C-alpha cells in the first residue's frame with residue numbers, strides 16, 4: 602500500500618513566487634493586461650505593509666488574474682504554462698529532483714498550492730506526479746469564465762480527503778509558510794523548508810522538522826529509510 606507526500610510549490614520546491622513570474626510572462630504573451638500588473642503591485646505592497654492578510658491578498662491576486670483570462674482557452678494557457686516551467690527548471694530546488702526517484706517508489710506525490718489549477722497541472726505533468734489540490738479558475742466548455750471557483754488561500758486542510766485514503770502512517774508534507782500549516786499538522790512527518798517567521802514559531806512549538814533546502818535530500822532520505 603502506497604503512502605502519500607504533499608508538497609507546496611512556491612518557495613518549497615520552486616525557489617521563486619511563480620504567481621508573479623507567470624502574470625508577468627502572460628502580460629508579455631498578451632493574455633493579461635499591463636494595467637493588472639499595477640493592481641497586483643498595489644495588493645502586494647498593502648500586504649507587505651500589514652494592511653492585508655495573506656489570505657485576503659492571495660484571494661485578490663487570484664481574482665485579478667482570473668478576470669483577465671475570461672474567454673481564453675484553458676488548454677492554450679496550460680501549454681504555455683508548461684513551457685514556462687520547462688524554461689525555468691533551474692528555479693526548482695535540486696533536492697526535489699534528487700529525492701523523486703526514491704520517494705516515488707513508496708509515496709504518491711501531490712502538489713498542494715494556492716496557485717491556479719493550470720499551474721499545479723503543469724508541475725504534476727513536468728515531474729510525473731500523481732495529482733494536486735489547488736485554487737481553481739472556473740472553466741466552461743474549455744474557456745475561462747473570469748471567475749475564481751475555489752481558493753486555497755485560507756489554508757490547506759482539504760488535503761484530509763486524500764490523506765484519509767492513504768492513512769497517516771509515514772505521510773509527509775513539505776511547506777514554507779503559514780498557509781501550509783493546515784496540511785503540515787495532518788501528517789506524520791511535517792517538514793518546513795526556509796519557513797516564514799509565523800510558520801517557524803508554530804513549527805518550534807510542535808517539534809516539526811525545520812531545515813533549509815540544502816539539507817532536504819538528506820532529511821527526506823532519512824525519513825524514507827526509517828519508514
Ligand SMILES: [Mg+2]
Pocket residue numbers: 609610611612613776777778
Ligand atoms: Mg509556499
